[in-house]
Amino acid sequence: MSKISGAQMLIKSLKEEGVEVIFGYPGGVVIPIYDVLFDSDIRHILVRHEQCAAHAADGYSRATGKTGVCMATSGPGATNLITGIANAYMDSIPIVAITGQVATPVIGTDAFQEADITGITAPVTKHNYLVKDVEDLPRIIKEAFYIASTGRPGPVLVDIPADVSRAMIDSNFKAEMNLPGYKPTTRGNLRQVKQAVKLIYDSKKPVIFAGGGVISSEGSDVLREFTDFAGIPVITSLLGKGVYPETEELSLGMAGMHGTRYANITFMETDLIIAVGTRFDDRVTGKLSEFAVNARIIHIDIDPAEIGKNMETLIPIVGDAKTVLTDLLSNYREITDKKGKPDRSEWLKWIKRMKKEFPQRYDRASKKLKPAYIIERIYDITGGDAIICTEVGQNQMWAAQFYKFTRPRTFISSGGLGTMGFGLPAAIGARLGKPDKTVIDIAGDGSIQMVSHELATAVSNKIPVKIMLLNNGYLGMVRQWQELFYKKRYSATCIDNCVDFLKLADAYGCSGIRVKNAGEVDDAIKKALSIDNVVLVDFLIDPDENVFPMVAPGSPINKMLEG
Amino acid sequence: MKHIISVLVENKSGVLAKVAGLFSRRGFNIDSLAVGTTDDMNISRITLVVNAENHSIEQVTKQLYKLINIIKIQELDPGNIVERELVLIKVSADSRTRPEILEIVNIFRANIVDVAKKSLMIEITGNNRKVDALEELLKPFGILELVRTGKIACTRGSKY
Numbered sequence: 001m002s003k004i005s006g007a008q009m010l011i012k013s014l015k016e017e018g019v020e021v022i023f024g025y026p027g028g029v030v031i032p033i034y035d036v037l038f039d040s041d042i043r044h045i046l047v048r049h050e051q052c053a054a055h056a057a058d059g060y061s062r063a064t065g066k067t068g069v070c071m072a073t074s075g076p077g078a079t080n081l082i083t084g085i086a087n088a089y090m091d092s093i094p095i096v097a098i099t100g101q102v103a104t105p106v107i108g109t110d111a112f113q114e115a116d117i118t119g120i121t122a123p124v125t126k127h128n129y130l131v132k133d134v135e136d137l138p139r140i141i142k143e144a145f146y147i148a149s150t151g152r153p154g155p156v157l158v159d160i161p162a163d164v165s166r167a168m169i170d171s172n173f174k175a176e177m178n179l180p181g182y183k184p185t186t187r188g189n190l191r192q193v194k195q196a197v198k199l200i201y202d203s204k205k206p207v208i209f210a211g212g213g214v215i216s217s218e219g220s221d222v223l224r225e226f227t228d229f230a231g232i233p234v235i236t237s238l239l240g241k242g243v244y245p246e247t248e249e250l251s252l253g254m255a256g257m258h259g260t261r262y263a264n265i266t267f268m269e270t271d272l273i274i275a276v277g278t279r280f281d282d283r284v285t286g287k288l289s290e291f292a293v294n295a296r297i298i299h300i301d302i303d304p305a306e307i308g309k310n311m312e313t314l315i316p317i318v319g320d321a322k323t324v325l326t327d328l329l330s331n332y333r334e335i336t337d338k339k340g341k342p343d344r345s346e347w348l349k350w351i352k353r354m355k356k357e358f359p360q361r362y363d364r365a366s367k368k369l370k371p372a373y374i375i376e377r378i379y380d381i382t383g384g385d386a387i388i389c390t391e392v393g394q395n396q397m398w399a400a401q402f403y404k405f406t407r408p409r410t411f412i413s414s415g416g417l418g419t420m421g422f423g424l425p426a427a428i429g430a431r432l433g434k435p436d437k438t439v440i441d442i443a444g445d446g447s448i449q450m451v452s453h454e455l456a457t458a459v460s461n462k463i464p465v466k467i468m469l470l471n472n473g474y475l476g477m478v479r480q481w482q483e484l485f486y487k488k489r490y491s492a493t494c495i496d497n498c499v500d501f502l503k504l505a506d507a508y509g510c511s512g513i514r515v516k517n518a519g520e521v522d523d524a525i526k527k528a529l530s531i532d533n534v535v536l537v538d539f540l541i542d543p544d545e546n547v548f549p550m551v552a553p554g555s556p557i558n559k560m561l562e563g
Numbered sequence: 564m565k566h567i568i569s570v571l572v573e574n575k576s577g578v579l580a581k582v583a584g585l586f587s588r589r590g591f592n593i594d595s596l597a598v599g600t601t602d603d604m605n606i607s608r609i610t611l612v613v614n615a616e617n618h619s620i621e622q623v624t625k626q627l628y629k630l631i632n633i634i635k636i637q638e639l640d641p642g643n644i645v646e647r648e649l650v651l652i653k654v655s656a657d658s659r660t661r662p663e664i665l666e667i668v669n670i671f672r673a674n675i676v677d678v679a680k681k682s683l684m685i686e687i688t689g690n691n692r693k694v695d696a697l698e699e700l701l702k703p704f705g706i707l708e709l710v711r712t713g714k715i716a717c718t719r720g721s722k723y
């Protein structure tokens with residue numbers, strides 16, 4: 001009977017979970033783990049700040065559907081992870097965060113680099129563990145991955161004290177999961193499904209509203225089949241982008257604060273919303289009491305707590321999006337086989353007219369360098385086939401508005417938490433998970449400065465992500481609110497152009513390209529894509545450009561401001 | 564409205580903090596909370612009394628269900644339960660007031676569990692109303708200390 005250390009058992013357990021890459025940063029109490037990693041074939045990506053380890057694990061997960069893993073030492077290492085963990089929590093992304101902890105005998109004594117990370121992260125994790133005995137470790141790792149990736153996915157943190165890493169354990173030690181209180185429902189109640197189908201069949205003006213839950217359940221194909229068979233238009237949330245091709249006639253794009261005008265109008269007109277894997281966030285609904293006043297609601301979600309939380313729901317269906325959509329489709333087929341397809345040509349004609357009447361717009365005639373133009377060019381040149389990550393702010397919304405997403409897991413953006421600095425590390429994670437894909441970070445000059453040190457991570461690990469920096473010299477989105485709602489009092493939002501991003505790129509060994517006018521855009525994008533290195537393209541865009549249409553906070557969503 | 568919520572949880576460290584944290588995070592004030600193990604050492608029962616709207620209590624129970632270590636949640640129907648709370652009251656007493664206090668204690672079928680020169684300790688079990696009434700009557704003598712366990716409750720009949 002051979003013995004191995006807790007650290008060895010950890011790495012063995014991670015391998016059993018199929019982990020290929022860990023994003024992390026070492027420190028005192030995790031040296032035993034790093035010592036084992038040194039000989040392991042699990043790839044370790046050394047980031048430059050732990051927050052980015054969590055974001056990279058998150059981006060890896062969004063791009064691949066697998067559970068991402070990040071690691072940090074105790075105390076400051078662990079606390080640096082928090083923003084990344086909270087980000088994954090808000091968007092229901094499965095990651096496992098492993099932190100070192102001070103040795104069990106000194107826990108609670110304010111020992112050097114001690115932080116109560118399980119206490120601190122309780123509100124932003126799906127679950128967390130403090131491992132007190134090495135014999136609990138194999139079970140906990142198994143449970144952590146299971147919990148993170150099933151039901152409504154989310155981050156799980158495992159805190160491992162130094163003495164547990166060093167303790168010896170039988171190498172064949174086996175443990176079963178023991179989760180008496182955790183039984184996520186996957187199959188939706190069939191009676192509810194049948195009721196829903198009847199309602200859908202009878203509806204004159206139905207619309208599907210799809211969110212990130214459809215992507216995480218890998219339900220996009222079924223959604224597409226259902227949509228096309230039933231001929232029902234699709235609106236998505238920000239995180240739902242890519243569930244249904246935005247190039248299709250039935251796609252209405254994204255709704256909400258910066259959604260398409262036609263999606264927002266459709267919400268006001270529809271008599272039935274079939275919501276799948278989405279949570280009616282305030283950025284989508286606008287003023288709740290005036291949202292979709294004519295519609296009845298079928299709400300499909302894996303998390304019962306989301307159903308009825310914001311919107312009164314006529315038919316709640318708790319279950320996995322893909323499974324429920326499959327049941328919905330087969331039952332809908334049955335009813336149309338018997339009674340024929342309902343005639344909704346009037347509704348579809350109306351939708352078509354709205355799309356034509358209110359297209360996504362920007363000033364195409366302008367001599368200035370417009371961000372929307374850049375995004376459109378990126379879309380064309382990549383053939384719509386890239387993975388697009390974004391930072392947060394105007395850059396994020398322009399990316400969402402002007403790139404057409406046709407496949408799930410190709411739009412990677414911080415939705416619920418809205419975390420500036422998410423895009424670059426997420427792009428690094430995404431590219432590691434999808435090494436054959438072009439991975440682009442649509443960035444803002446404010447956001448990128450929160451994480452520019454990760455250029456080092458990308459360059460030194462040969463992860464050739466492309467940063468398309470929409471440089472406006474402002475914390476643009478905040479400046480936009482100040483312009484519209486605070487009498488143009490630009491308090492603390494001008495970040496000037498004091499940083500030379502080409503020099504910054506150069507300092508990190510990346511290639512840098514500067515673009516000042518529209519004529520140079522195509523060449524710059526093509527060049528950036530052809531260079532086998534990390535590239536930063538510094539687009540000096542029109543600094544006064546705003547994101548429109550826009551629903552003012554607290555307004556009904558059909559009251560949209562235009563530029 | 565007052566709600567009595569009975570929660571079965573895995574008996575592990577940190578679980579109580581997670582339950583209590585969830586209530587405070589979502590803006591609920593817990594009126595009372597009692598915890599103890601059940602017939603199964605691995606499972607504890609937490610009995611909570613909270614004051615909230617029906618809609619928000621439904622939301623908080625759903626959120627509570629999402630905690631991994633929670634096994635079962637029941638909102639108890641106040642019309643169909645036996646509820647109890649144990650209270651210890653230390654009251655000032657001297658030779659002059661002692662007989663009067665004893666008389667009150669007898670009427671309430673409470674017990675004297677400690678006698679000292681200048682005080683008495685009274686133990687009473689019951690529902691809120693009974694305890695409140697006793698407290699009211701003892702107040703004039705001077706209550707030195709009052710300790711409540713928090714309410715526990717069990718549904719009537721063989722259903723569980």
Ligand SMILES: Cc1ncc(C[n+]2csc(CCOP(=O)(O)OP(=O)(O)O)c2C)c(N)n1
Nearest residue numbers: 393394395418420444445446447475476477
């Ligand atoms: C970590 C963090 N801090 C603050 C904010 C608030 N915020 C939202 S957008 C924004 C401006 C972003 O500036 P930039 O990255 O330059 O993007 P732009 O809007 O100019 O495209 C700020 C400060 C945030 N979302 N995240």
Ligand SMILES: [Mg+2]
Nearest residue numbers: 444445474476
């Ligand atoms: Mg900016």
